[in-house]
Amino acid sequence: MQITRLRLLGFKSFVEPTELLIGPGLTGVVGPNGCGKSNLLEALRWVMGETSYKTMRASAMDDVIFAGTDKRPARNMAEVMVAVDNTKRTAPAAFNDADVLEISRRIQREAGSVYKVNGKEVRAKDVQILFADAATGARSQAMVQQGTIGQLINAKPQDRRRILEDAAGIAGLYTRRHEAELRLKAAEANLERLKDVLGQLG
Ligand code: ATP
Helix, strand or coil, X not given: CEEEEEEEECECCECCCEEXXXXXXXXXXXXXXXXXXXXXHHHHHHHCCCCCCHHHCCCCHHHHECCCCCCCCCCCEEEEEEEEECCCCCCCHHHCCCCEEEEXXXXXXXXXXXXXXXXXXXXXXXXXXXXXXXXCCCCCCCCCCCCHHHHHHHCCHXXXXXXXXXXXXXXXXXXXXXXXXXXXXXXXXXXXXXXXXXXXXX
16 A cells, blocks of 8 residues: 655644655655654654554653744644555455545544544544555554664564564454454353343243
8 A cells, every 4th residue: 555645734843734745665754863754754653543652752642742842832733644545445445445545643632633534534443454454554664763673683583473464464463353352252241141141030
C-alpha cells in the first residue's frame, strides 16, 4: 500500500498546515538538527494508531499538540492525515471500495483521539489493522528511525522473528487472533452463566 500524501496541522512543531507528497520508492528526510525530521516520522506512526506517548517522545498524548513558542500561542488540536493508494484493493473489506483512502487522526486537549477513514469515523483498532495488514504499521520496520539499524543487529532471535513477520505482512493476524480470543472468552463466560441458570431451573 503506497503512501502518497501526508498532511499535518498543529502536530508538534508543525503548527502551520503542512502537506508532503510522497513518491514511490525509498523516501529519506534530511534537514538541520531540530527542524522536525523525527516529528514527521512520529506523525506517520501516530496517524497509524500509535498508542504509546513515550514512542512520541512525550509525557502524555496531548503533548503532540503544538505547545506554543514565544511568538505563537499553543493550539488545542492536532490533526494528521495520510493518503494511501488503494487501487490494488489491498485494504480490509470495510474500506475496500475506494481508490484512495484518507486516514486521519485528530486529538483535542483532554478529549482524546478521533480516527476517520474517508470522512467516516472508525475505531483506532480498524486503523491499526489496516496498516498492520499493509506491513506499514506504527511500529513497522518500513520506517527507519535513528538507531534502528543498530537495534536490528543486536536484536534477540524472537524480536527478529517479529520484524520478519511484520515485513511478511502477517502482523495484523496477531491483532485479529487477540480479538477472536477475547470474543471466545466472553462466549465461554456466557455459557457458564447459562449452565448456572439451567442448573437453578432444573
Ligand atoms: P535531530 O536531527 O536533532 O534529531 P530533528 O530534525 O529530528 O532533529 P525533531 O526532534 O523532529 O527534529 O524536532 C524537534 C523540535 O520540535 C524541537 O524544536 C521541539 O521544540 C519541537 N517540538 C516538539 N514537540 C513540540 C510541540 N508539542 N510543540 C511545539 N514544538 C515541538
